[in-house]
Amino acid sequence: MFKINTIDGNNRMSTQDLLESVNAALAEGETEFYIEASGQHDIGGPLWHPEGKTLKFFVKNAGQRVGSMCLPGTEIIVEGSASADVGWLNAGGRIVVKGDGGDTTAHCAAAGSIYVGGRAGTRSGSLMKHDPLFDAPEFWVLKNVGSFSFEFMGGGIAVVCGYDSEKFESVLGDRACTGMVGGIVYFRGKASGISAKDTKILSLNAEDIAYLDGKMDDFLTAVDRTEIRNQLTDWSQWQKVVPLSYDERPKKANTNLNSFRTGTWVPGSIFGDVCDDDFAVIGAIATGEYRRRVPVWENTKYSAPCEFNCTASIPSQQRFNLLRDGKIDEAYRLVLEYTPFPGSVCGAVCPNLCMDDCTRKTVDISAQIGRLGSYSAEAELPKAEAKTGKHVAVVGGGAAGLTAAWQLARLGHDVTVYEADAKVGGKMEQVIPRSRLPQETLTREIRRIAEMGVTLKTGVAVDKEKFAAIKDSHDAVVVATGAHITKVIPWPGHEQLVKGLDFLKAINRGERPAIGKRVIVIGCGNSGMDVAVGAYGLGAEQVTCIDVQRPAAFEHELAHVKNLGGEILWPVTTKEITAEGIITQEGQLIKGDTIIISIGESPDLGFIADGIEFDRGCLKPAGDFSVAPGIFTAGDTIRPGRLVDAIGAGREAALAAHAYLNSSSYAANQKTKIPAGRMSTAYFKKCHSCDLPEANNDYTRCISCGTCRDCHMCLKSCPENAITRTIGATGAEYASDPNKCIGCGICSGICPCGIWSMDTNAEPIKFYR
Missing domain, CATH: 3.30.70.20 (Alpha-Beta Plaits)
Structure with missing residues (x-):
């Protein structure tokens, strides 16, 4: 808390010096202030915190205009009384004066709340107003107010409790509410001299009582007077003042304003020498150039949360809109513009980040975006109408490489994929269990890539010499060889470890790697869970998965392993690998016959030409995914990640290579997520999981954030x-x-x-x- 005493011996700090000290402390990160003032003005005025944190002021001996122009996020508590203009032009702050407020308290207040624990002076609440775009200002006074209170009030809510005010003829003072045109004034006790030509006094209705009763505790707690609540809540003692409607007000004789301005007033207008007055009378409601907004x-200015969260940038809201319009084939084809693997990835193994922040979740359950991908598994896109005559090589036939090849072929380029393995598909083919990714789905989608005109060459190991030949014989190259080297920590005995990636590849090749009855898996990510499931499939009786931190695998993957009988232990730090199992840093022995490590992979980039920049074992591309003129990269060669990340990067690398081949520049499209407050979800009926339609019929629930439905x-x-x-x-x-x-x-x-x-x-x- 920032504390300051404005009296130093016989010297008093000026208002300017005090406010500058407060601003300096705010810039240093302070959010709470205790000020021993000596009549300084404007304490707690228009301040805000750059991170939106609440600012609190505790003030003694405040001068005029405490809390003037106070902003939302500011709270001011004044011990004792304050002088004139408390909360002048309050724009959203919460101001509490535990004693009396001076003249013109809450003058021109437009938002926020002002609580006074004593009396308030003349013209308090005058010119209060309410912008309908914001909550109405509130002004509560425990006792009474002075004359001319609520003069020309245009909006907001005022409450005068009349406590300890029986000796006054009017708790609202003399000539209250003169010129009042809006808002409402609640008062308890006697009141006289209220302008009858502008207002009327009514009894409270149920809505009034609900408001006062609901706010009373907050007010009395703020001013430390909770003990008098019962005394103040006898609603038969309360009334309210409201302005007369237009029809209720006395009418004057009609005056032709235009005739007065052009004939009686100064011809050409009083400012005729500097402006051309058209003498039009602008009403409160206007069209054309005189509208306020x-x-x-x-x-489509903003991305929906599903599109924003998807690293492949798939606009799923547009797919649902097409389905809603009956354009089913077009909806299924749309996803192919972003990924060639809607069935293999979106519909099977993707964590579906698109659904995590779906606006529909604020109503009931996220739209079924993930399942929608499976409907596009057999969709087709036409080949490019014309060839460009350019030849592009893609080194690596995994998710990133095949996506880049797919996009480049669609753009009319001749594309050849060079894959070291006997089959293309990368980790989708070699590592992910068939139970999670059906072979027929992947085979069908790879066939679609080949039918687009992509040449797939397998069994091609690329070294430096081969890479140089490929580069010389093609107009551009995309490097997307993935990450296939299992990371191993050199603990004592690490030679006994089985590499998780090799283990999973062997299973997918149809082999049955030899394992013991008790298996330990080091690493509790999704790959670690795949290893555990594979171990159980090979006959393991007990699988123990350990990690140094909270498991990173998805909850359903962890649950699946636990249902098979697996044990998840964390945090566990390995010290040594032995024939009996793992010895932890604490000296505990975790018994195991086979120990498999699955803590991540790194790429093998030994074939890359000299002079290309690396960053911690990965390539370091420029903003257009290039690592050298005509050479681009995507996927795990930049940073190991998820399949959907590789697909998104593969598409971006393809677009960058296409721009290079056309001698133009490329900049990735920056997405902006639509602000949640822009959507109106009140029009959507709730449903339960048992009411969910099939994914291809879920367009009835999709809100289509940011895209017109x-x-x-x-x-x-x-x-x-x-x-x-x-x-x-x-x-x-x-x-x-x-x-x-x-x-x-x-x-x-x-x-x-x-x-x-x-x-x-x-x-x-x-x-x-």
Whole structure:
């Protein structure tokens, strides 16, 4: 807490020095302030924390305007009383004065709350107002207020509790609520002199009582007077003041304002020498250039959470929209523009990060995006209409390499994939258990890549000489050899370890590696769980999986191993490998006949030409995925990761290589996730897991965040019929007619997809010469 005493001997700190000290402390990260003031002004004013943390001020002996222009996230507690203008122009802060407030307390308050634990002076609550885009300001006074209170009040809520005020003829003072046009004033006790031409006094209804009763505890706790709650909650003693409606107010004779301005007032206007006055009278509700805000249709400006979280950038909301429109084949083909493995990866082994942050989860259950991929396993895309005459080599036939080859072939290039193994597919073919990734699905999707025109050459080991030959015979090269070297820590006895990657590859080749009855797996990631499952499939009686940290595998993978009888232990740090098992750093022996290590892999890049930059054993590409002119890389050669990461990188590398072949530059598309507050989910009915449709029918639940789902809600809800719908090249398009639109914001508020935004009207008004 930052503490400061503004009196040093006979010297008093100036207001400017105090405020500068507070700002300096705030810049150093302080969020709580205790100030022994001596009448300094503006303490706790318009301040904010760069990280959005709450700022708290504890103040004694405050001067004028404590909490003036206070912002949201600021709380000010004043011990004792404060002088004039407490909370002047309060814009969202919480201000508590435990004693009396001076004149014009809460003057011009527009948001936030002001609590006074004593009396408030004259003109308190005057000019309070309420911007409907924000919560209404609240002003509570325990005792009474002075004359001219709530003068010209335009909005907000004021509460005068009238405690210890029986001696006053009016707890609202004299001539209260003069010129009041908005808001509400609750008061307890006697009141007189209230402007009858502007207001009326009513009894409380159930909604009023609910509000006062719900807020009373917060107020009394803040001002340390909880013991008088029962005394203040006899609602028969309370009334309220509200402004008269337009129809209730006395009317004056009609005056032709335009005639007055052009004839009676100064001809040409009082400012005729500097501006051209059109003498138009701008009403509270305006169209065209005089609107305060204008709607903007921002279709596809933002990424949906599913698209943003997917490292392959698949716009699943667009797939669901196509299904909703009955364009089934088009929906299934759309995913092929981003990945050639919708069935193998999206529908089988992907962790489906797209579903983790799905907006639908705020209603019930995420849309079934993962399962949707399996419907695209047999979809087809047409070949490129024309060939470019360029030849591209892809070294490595895993997820990244085959994705790059697929994309480059679709762009019209001749592509050859060089794979060292007998089959292409990388870890999808060699490592992932068939139980998780069916062989027929992968085979079908690799066949689709070949049918796109990609030449697949297997059994080709690439060394430096071969790589140089490939580079010389092709216009560009994409290196995507993956990571196939199991990481091994050189503990004593590490020679006895079985490498997890070799173990899984052997199983997928149809072999049966010899293992003991008790197996220890070092590493509790998803690969470690695959090793454990494989060990049980080979006849292991007990599998113990250990890790130095919390297991990184998915919960369902951990649960599967546990259901098979496996044991998950962490944190466990290995000290030595012995014939009996593992000795931990604590000296404990974990018995095991076979010990398999699966703590990650690194790439084998010994074939890379000299001069290419490395970073911790991996390639270090530029922003366009290039490591040298005409040589690009993707996937585990940059950083070992998930299959979906490799697919996304493979696509980006292909687009970068395509730009290079066309002598242009390439920059990756930066995605921006749509702010959650833009969507309106109240229109969607909840369902339970038992009510879920099939994935290809889940478009009824998809909110289509950031992409128009053509629901017509804005069209039907616009009170001025200002919105029009047309069919363009990409589907339905909506627009707002500025000559009809009044800037009310209903279209933005009702849009479930967050397409409409309300922007400040930037259209210049031609007025000054």
